[in-house]
Amino acid sequence: MKQSGGWLWRASVANLFFLYGPIAALILFSFNASRLSATWQGWSLEWYRALWANEALQAAAVNSLWVATVSTVLALLLGVGLAIGLEGLSGRRQRQIEQALLLPLVIPEVMMGVSLLLFFVLVQMPLSLTTVIMGHALFNVPIVLVIVRARLRKLDPRLLEVAADLGASSWDTLRYVTLPLLRPAILGAGLMAFTISLDDFIVTFFTAGPGATTLPLKVYSMIKSGLSPEINALSALFVVVSMGLIGLSLLLQRR
C-alpha cells in the first residue's frame, strides 16, 4: 500500500516535470543574461527591455488583441444566441443541429485553415485582419456554445415558468432571469475564446494577409532567423497571460 503510494507519487512528479519542465525552462531562460540560449550567465531583464522597444512586436501585439477582442465578441453573440435557441428545440432536431454546430471542434485546424482560405479566395475577399477575425470567430462559436449550453442545462426550467407566471414576457424572462443566471458561463466562455484566439497560429496563418501579423505569426517568423532570448521573453509573457486568463475562466465557470 505504502509502496504503491510512493510509486504513484514519483510517477506524478515525473509527469508534471515532463509537462511543465520545458515551460519552466523557457521562463527561466527568458531572464538569462547570455545571448546564447543554452548557457546560463546570470539574471537579466535585458530581453524584456528589448521586447518593449521592438515596434514590430508591439504592432503584432496590438493586432492580436484586436483580433481576440472582436472575434470573442462575435463568438459570444453567435454562441449565446445559438445556445438559448437550441434550448427551445427538442429531441432529434436539437441533437442534429447541435452536432452540426460542434463539428468545427473536431475538424483538424489545418483543414479548417485551408477551407477558410479557399472560401475567402472564392468570394474574392482580400485577406486581412477581418478575415482572421472571421476565422477565429468560427472556431470559437462551438466553444462558447458548449460552455453556455452546459450551464443552461443546469438551470431549473421552473425558473422560466415562474417568470412567466409572474407576468414576464419571454423577452423579460431572457433579460432578467436567463442572461443574469448565465453571466458566469458567458464571462468564462468569453475568456476562453479570447485566450484561444490570442494563441492561435494555424487558422491565422492561412487567413492573415500582408500587414495582418499577429503575435504567434511574428514569433514564428522571428524563429526562422534563429532562436533569440527575446522570443523566450515574449513566450514567457504569453504563457503567463494565457494561463491567467484560462484560470480566471475556469473559476468563473465553477460559480
Added chain:
Amino acid sequence: MAEQPTSIDITSLVKRHGDTLAVDHVSLTVQRGEFFSLLGPSGAGKTSVLRMIAGFEAPDEGTICIDGRSMEAVPPNRRPVNLVFQSYALFPHLTVAENVSFGPRMQGVPPGEIVSRVRASLDMVKLTSKEERLPSQLSGGEQQRVALARALVNRPAVLLLDEPLSALDQQLRQEMQVELKAIQERAGCTFVCVTHHQEEALTMSDRVAVMHQGRVLQIGNPQDVYESPTSAFVARFIGVSNELSGIVRRLDGGRAMVQSSELPGEAQMALPDGTTLQEGSAVTLLLRPERLRLSTEAQGRSGEQSLAGSVEKVLYSGSDRRYLVRFGERLVWNVRVPNDESGRNGLQRGDAVHVRWLIADAVVLSE
C-alpha cells in the same frame, strides 16, 4: 370587477399524455375565497389540473373559466393566477426583496407602490427582516415564505400551490399547515392546493377533491370525505379503513345476511339508516379504526354490531395502541384504542376478542 361567487369553473377537462388519460373529464367549481385541495396519490392527475389552471399546459378538451372569463389561449403571464412551485423555484441571483418585487415590476406597477406592496406581502408571511438575503442564505421554511410572498404580492384572484409543504420536515409542516390557512384568510383570495398528504388536505381545506387515475372520485368538505366516503378508494386513501366485502344473501329489515369469501359462514350486517340494498348485490362495509371498540364479552349494547376474532398483534405508539385483529383466514382489521388510562395493559396476542362498533358509524357501499 363584479363580485361573483364562483372563482374557478372547470368543465369536462381532459389531458392526454400519449395514450393515457392523465386527466379524465374533470369538472369542478371553486368558490371565491375558498381553500380547495386536490388530493390524490402521485400520478392521479392533480398536478396536471393545476398546471392547466396556471396555463403551462393546454387542455385537450374542456374549459377553464376564472372569474367568469374563459382561459382558452390566455398565456400564463396574462392569467390572474400565481403558482407556488413545490421546489419554490426562487430566483437564485435575486435577493428576497427582488424576488418578491419581480412580479409587480414585470407588470409595470409604479416603483413607489412596488415598495409598499413588497413590504405588505413580506409582512403577511412574517418575513420582514431578511429582505436583502439571497435565497441560498435562507432555511427551507423561509424559502417557502418568500415563494408565497412572491406570488401573493401580485394580488392574484387564485393562488395555486403545488405540494407546498412536501419539502419541509414534519414539525415545520404542521406549523405551516396552520400558517397557510391563516395567510389565506388574511389574503382573502382563493387557494387551490395540490397534495398527496391526506392529513394536510383535511387540516387546511374548506373542500377537498379526491382524485385517482385522472378522475375526481369525490368532492366534499373534509368531514364528508373522511366520514362518508363514496368509494373504497377514497376510504382507503384518506386514513386507514377496515373493510368487509361480500354478497347480500338475504335482507331482513335493517339487517343483511352477507356471505363473504373472507369469512367462514355468513355474517350478519346491521345497516345504517338510509341504506338501500338488494339481495344478490355486492356490498362493502367500511369502518375507521378509531370507531371500533374491543371487548372480551360477547354481549354488546343496543345499536352495536360485533365480530368475533383474535388479537394477532399489538402495536404501541404512545398516544394509542393499535390492535390487529384476525377474523378467519384472510381478514385482518385495524383497531385503534386511545391510551387514555395509565397502567392499563389491555389485551395480549392470541386473546379472543369481540370487535364492536355503532351501526351508525359504518359506511355501507353497494355496487
